[in-house]
Amino acid sequence: MNANWIRSVLFCALATPLPGQQSLESIYRTTGTAVVAVFETQRAVLQTSSAVILEGRKETGYGVVISADGYILTKASEIMEVKAPAVTVDQVRYPEVKIVAVDPAWDVALLKIEAAGLIPVVYAPTSDVPQGTWVVENGSTSRTKRRLMAGIVSAQTREIPASGGAALGVVLNIQSKALEIEEVNEESGAKEAGLQKGDVLLEIEGKPVKKIEEIAEALKDRKAGTNVKITYRRGKDKKTAEVRLAAKGEMFTDQMNRNDMMSGKFSKRRSGFPRVMQHDILSDSTIVGGPLLDLEGRCLGMNIAHANRAENFSIPVEDLKALAERLMKQATEALAPDKADTPAIEAMD
């Protein structure tokens, strides 16, 4: 995102009542109950074909039901943080949820619940709809009833590059002549791979690196969510590790700008997506992962990030379908008894 707007951002005014004003009752506002009532047929689809992901009683995400026997897509980085997720579809709560496959580049996880007779979403034929087209998504939900929010497709479908570029998530000691790690970011792939302060980076994908610029060069065309092979020295040992790359701007959050400050909550992972469609649904919450429906109730995409107060990203239906097929294939291969140890599958109970 372009960072050059800092000086003339919107005036952040306190919402003092305006004198001599006329005001529209809240039920008639865009998110008001009288307005969203018109989307009842789309709400009925959310009721049966979207999932609510719960941690205890707290909603932490939504999901897209893609098969009658209980396969569900959701946002990976958020469900990974839930210790014992449960899922509600329609009025039934499913306490056992397995994460059967993950695509780190799209930040999508495939879940499996023990269910039968679910109603999967119907995919829309294309995500290439004009800007201004109505879209509907999950709003807050009760135990038995899904609510909805509506908005429009609001910008061109495009790639969202990793904010600040894809990075390992380490701070290097600038006094050291070698590429010595000074600090490992808590949210980073470097941390997950076990890198520590004092380790010295030697190679990236087998190519020697000696200067910071060479690291930047080696990572330049790589995407957030993908892995790179790192060779490093710890004491006298030479070691290797697969390190997940993440958006620099999302690991080092002290780089928060004024738009973030006026945005309230936003998704932690909100950049580094191969392709997204954008919509304007007015949402105070960062809960994503559910389907984005068109007026026919068909799935146009899956919500993947609430980027800021005005911009929400969804994975377009073409990419979502391909992703679903790929993850299903991975999961079924992994479930086959003779291939139980297939790598790249992160299973947990």
Add this chain to the structure above:
Amino acid sequence: MTFRLISLFLALLPCAAFAADDRLYVNDKKAPENRKDIDALQAALVKALPQARSATVCIEIGEGSGSGVIVSADGLILTAAHVTAGVKKKVTVILEDGTKLQAETLGLVADTDAAMMRITDPGTYPFVDIDRTNSTRLGDWVFALGHSGGFDKQRGSVVRLGRLVRIANSTFQSDCILIGGDSGGPLFDLTGQLVGIHSRVGQQLQVNMHVPMSEYVKNWDGLMKAEFIGEGPFAKKTEKGNGFIGIATEARAQGGLRVTKVGNKCPAEEQGIKVGDAILKINETPLATPTELQDLLKELSAGDEITLELERDGKMENLTFNLGER
């Protein structure tokens, strides 16, 4: 007396009839009731968008960026006063397709946040009609455009749909969610007519304020004449002579001014000007004595952009930056 009243009535009549004809019927329902109503809203929006989008611009000014909208074929732009922040300043305008154009700020209304500017590169530009008759009513469906967070060619300007939820004398409030970079951008009714300009937001997402067109219509002549109108929070009147660079200088035998001192936290320090550098020209004017520099600064104000020709170790360098406030 009678004659004047009649002529006024006649003059208004076509406008009123036009507005009534074009007005989307869903606006007169408290809420859309069925599929036909929401389809009508979508159809009107999709139809109005291309022209509205082609007239919406990104405005780059100093280190900031906002939005604006072209309202005449020769490139008159309406925006917000806190975007232009002053009159007769040079700015860059970017069209949706990425074309960059030179522009100059005209007048502003400091207490309501209205402002005008003009593209100075000659040409014929896409534009939108403005609502001169104050035809928008509470509850009307409106859409916002703007370069949220700055210009992004792959994304384009961002559209948001909402309703007019509050009307006060010099402010509209809508539930089209705005964010930094949208400032100065357009709010349209569903016929594609310009009804407001984005001004400010509250902490709640639902609080998004716009300057109504009536504020522009009322002050049109003054805005065209580049007047600084009113006093208020959105722009501060610049005073001549209150700008500074942050250096002390002495005349050099071979011409130009030698820098003898650089202040702390001033434009000179930010630009990396050092003691011993020589300033030969500012804005193309050659300088021979410190008095000439002072006289030149007396005619400028804080925030004005200057170009400084600098000699360091025999090498020439041009620095362009804005004056600080004394």
